[in-house]
Amino acid sequence: MRGGHADLPLHYGQVPRWLAQRMSLLGGAIVEAIVLEYGRDMFLRKLSDPCWFQSLGCVLGMDWHSSGITTSVMGALKASVNKKATELGIYICGGRGKHSLKTPNELLQIAGITGLDGDQFVKNSKLAAKVDNTAVQDGFQLYLHSFVLSIDGNWSIVQQGMNTESRLARRYHWHAPQVHSFMEEPHAFIYGYNQGQILNLTDRNAALTREAILMITKEHPDYILREAKKIAMPLHHDVREKDVNLKRLGTILALAQDRGVRSMEELLLLEGLGPRTLQSLTLVSEIIHGTPSRFEDPARFSFAHGGKDGYPFPVPTKIYDESIATLQQALDKAKIGFKERSDAIKNLSKIxxxxxxxxxxxxxxxxxxxxxxxxxxxxGGRTVYGKEHAPKPKQIKNQLSLF
Incomplete structure (x- = not known):
């Protein structure tokens, strides 16, 4: 995985406290599960995949296609992961606006604790921002910069820029193992709306121009970003059939309703969970254990815990809380040698x-x-507009077996 970028409709507003707290708890548990099962480098690799990141935001209850996923998810992860940084070996620095300016000091503080090369991290942080904000002038001005590093010296960067004229945000993802040089061909391919000619000093054909600049400034850039994945999210807020792989979603819904699956040895430890919770946990399981090809339709993951604006449906807080509790209990038991419950959650995605x-x-x-x-x-459905109430008798519909 070499990173990539995503184009998203620009959305404003704040995440309500009731959702932000849950996002932090579930997001932290997901990171912990990935690190425990696959290691720190796997989490950083996943973070550099724009499709996985979008899917994670959907599972956490954010609007499935909006720019708000970036700031909200990184804020939620920073709040939860940094509390367990010593245990996980993962640190998250920076953030939105003024918080992004604190990145160098935060990196140096972490370096002082861990013995890592803080000066090099600060340099990488600044250069990544310069490439996406200056070397490639595509109309997006950065307003968020998050630097995620591990005690192994590996790192990923998530940053986002804004174009107020087109009302779009562009999110950029970086991954340290693929950063050999920052200046020539930093993006294998950039997908977005054609806005005419742009200034791109990182293009291979701009080599002579760069050499001339170097002769004048005597600077020596020595870094590169390779982009492998890129997504452009639609402008419509509702979730439509074209946004979702119906075969994948249908399988998950069928699995949640399939009582026969309860007889399978792998799922016995999940007995007692209702079908609606199994639906959410199966999507959470994919976030933790799924391969990159499973995240090509991020909207599908909004069927875990809905969205704060009510699309595709209000956030089911009772199911959300049960997902958090089940995953956290599995993690706590796995730490002391009892992995049966965490294995059962893992098997949901396999089945x-x-x-x-x-x-x-x-x-x-x-x-x-x-x-x-x-x-x-x-x-316990809830949106930014308030809590959901029971419909009047004439509005109640029978449960449908749609898949």
Missing amino acids: ALQKEKDFIPNHRLDEFIAVEKSDSWKY
Whole structure:
């Protein structure tokens, strides 16, 4: 994985406290699960994948396509991961606006604790910002810069720029193992809306121009970013069939409803969880254990815990809390040698993948979303506009088996 970028509709506003707290708890547990199962480098690799990052934001209950995912997810992870930095060996620095300016001091403080080369981290942080903000002048001005590093010396960077004219935000992802030089061909490919000619001093054809600049300034840039993944999110706020791989989503919904799966030895330890919680946990399991190809349709992951604006449906806080508790209990037991429950959660994504091979979905996504919305009050449904209430008797619909 070499990093990449994503183009997102520009959204303003704040995450309500009730959701921010849950995002921090679940996000921290997901990071801990990845580090425990696959190591610190795997988490940094996942973080550099824009599709995985977008999917993570959806699982955490953010609007599935908006720019707000970046600031909210990084803020939630910083709040939870840094509390366990000594245990996890992962540190998150920087953030949005004035917090991004604190990145150098935070990196130097961490270096003083860990013995890492803080000056080099500060240099990498500044150069990455310069490339995306200055060397490539694509109309986006950076306003968020997050530097994530491990005690092994590896790092990833997530930063986001704003274009107020097009009302788009662009998120850039970096991953240390692929950064050999920062100046020539820093992006293997950039996907976005064509806005005419731009200044790109990192293009291979700009070599002579760079040499001339070097002769004048006597600077010596020595770094590169390779972009491998890039996504452009749609402007519409609702989740539509074209935004979701219905076969994958249908498999997960069917798995949650399939009582026969309870007889499988791998899932016995999850007995007692309702089908709605299994639906959420299966998507959480994919975030932790899924391969890169599983995150090509980030909107699918919004069917774990909905979205704060009510798309595709209100956040089911009771299910959200049960997901957090189940994952955290599995982590706590795994630390003392009892991995059965964490293995059961891991197997959810495996079983979904197996069932997907021969699965044929019924294409009735709108009807399923309607049912989720009508049942939202049962699960403590909540949005930025308030809590969901039970519908009047004539509005109540029978549960549909759509997939």
